[in-house]
Amino acid sequence: MELDLNGFNADSLVQMLKASFTLENWDSMLIIADRLYTEVNTFYKMNQQERIGEKRVSCFGLTRNIVYYFGYSMCLKGIAFEKLGRYNEARECIAIYKDLGWIRGIDADGQEEVNYYREIAKGNQYIIELNEGNVSVLPDYLAFLRNTREEMMPGVLYILDSAIKYRFSVDHVLEEFSEQITAMAEYYEIQRNIRYYIDYSYLKARYFSINDKVDDALIIIVQSLATSVKLKDDRGFKKLAALFETLRGQATSEQLDKYLGIMKSILD
Amino acid sequence: MKKTFILVVTVIALLSVNAAAVSADSSTTVPLTGKGGIFVPLGHGVDH
Numbered sequence: 001m002e003l004d005l006n007g008f009n010a011d012s013l014v015q016m017l018k019a020s021f022t023l024e025n026w027d028s029m030l031i032i033a034d035r036l037y038t039e040v041n042t043f044y045k046m047n048q049q050e051r052i053g054e055k056r057v058s059c060f061g062l063t064r065n066i067v068y069y070f071g072y073s074m075c076l077k078g079i080a081f082e083k084l085g086r087y088n089e090a091r092e093c094i095a096i097y098k099d100l101g102w103i104r105g106i107d108a109d110g111q112e113e114v115n116y117y118r119e120i121a122k123g124n125q126y127i128i129e130l131n132e133g134n135v136s137v138l139p140d141y142l143a144f145l146r147n148t149r150e151e152m153m154p155g156v157l158y159i160l161d162s163a164i165k166y167r168f169s170v171d172h173v174l175e176e177f178s179e180q181i182t183a184m185a186e187y188y189e190i191q192r193n194i195r196y197y198i199d200y201s202y203l204k205a206r207y208f209s210i211n212d213k214v215d216d217a218l219i220i221i222v223q224s225l226a227t228s229v230k231l232k233d234d235r236g237f238k239k240l241a242a243l244f245e246t247l248r249g250q251a252t253s254e255q256l257d258k259y260l261g262i263m264k265s266i267l268d
Numbered sequence: 269m270k271k272t273f274i275l276v277v278t279v280i281a282l283l284s285v286n287a288a289a290v291s292a293d294s295s296t297t298v299p300l301t302g303k304g305g306i307f308v309p310l311g312h313g314v315d316h
Contacts (some may be wrong), residue, residue: 018314018315021311022315068316071313072313072316075311075312075313075314075316076311076313076314077311079311079314082311083311116316117313119314120312121316122282123312123313124311124312126313127311146314150315151312154311154312155312
């Protein structure tokens with residue numbers, strides 16, 4: 001796929017990365033991320049020349065610290081590689097943004113960004129390990145999530161996904177984080193949080209269904225189906241309905257009636 | 269060029285979507301755009 005990125009500034013490229021991520025366009029993310037890194041690197045080198053020449057340092061219209069762009073480009077590139085299953089290349093990206101201390105002339109904000117990406121690199125490293133079935137990193141990953149509250153929701157989703165794939169127990173994780181996640185779900189601040197909560201409900205139901213807690217799974221599914229209809233989350237609805245159908249034979253008459261009621265509401 | 273245009277339009281559309289607070293009992297709905305839902309793509313640092 002060819003992308004003409006000429007004329008887009010660094011902040012526009014950041015927005016394009018976020019949009020591509022939401023649309024799951026991993027290949028585009030690789031291209032855009034590289035473009036962003038190259039552009040910011042050019043600015044950085046120009047800045048260094050200005051410093052050497054004791055000239056006034058240009059800001060090139062960047063709205064955030066230059067460290068942010070270095071980190072963000074490689075972080076998103078690494079995530080794209082991870083989504084594509086190219087884990088070694090993802091690790092290479094992580095290695096780059098894990099240590100941004102080489103950037104010279106940064107202020108306190110820049111140092112914060114350096115620290116931020118050092119921590120985020122850990123989280124994304126754990127994700128790759130979990131994707132490869134390396135459950136031994138789970139305790140360290142949980143420690144990371146406890147220290148980085150804003151990453152808790154996606155982290156728990158990753159853990160659930162891995163637990164379903166590799167069939168290991170994460171009851172203790174659900175016990176620890178369920179209440180906080182449910183509380184967070186009451187404040188739908190951004191759309192991504194809304195989707196996270198529906199995904200969480202689906203994954204939790206699926207996890208329960210493969211761990212002999214079918215009734216718990218069905219309760220969650222029926223509740224979440226109603227939510228997905230209300231929020232017009234068609235993809236979430238489809239997955240939840242499919243899961244319900246696989247468990248239909250074990251549903252109570254009450255659950256079947258509720259399910260039918262939800263389906264009828266769509267036709268109204 | 270066409271693909272670039274489509275991408276830019278998509279970005280603009282996504283940027284113009286405003287999140288709304290939703291309560292379980294509210295009739296207010298928040299249309300979800302994009303390919304979201306199960307599974308929302310995950311990744312630490314995306315929203316930074």
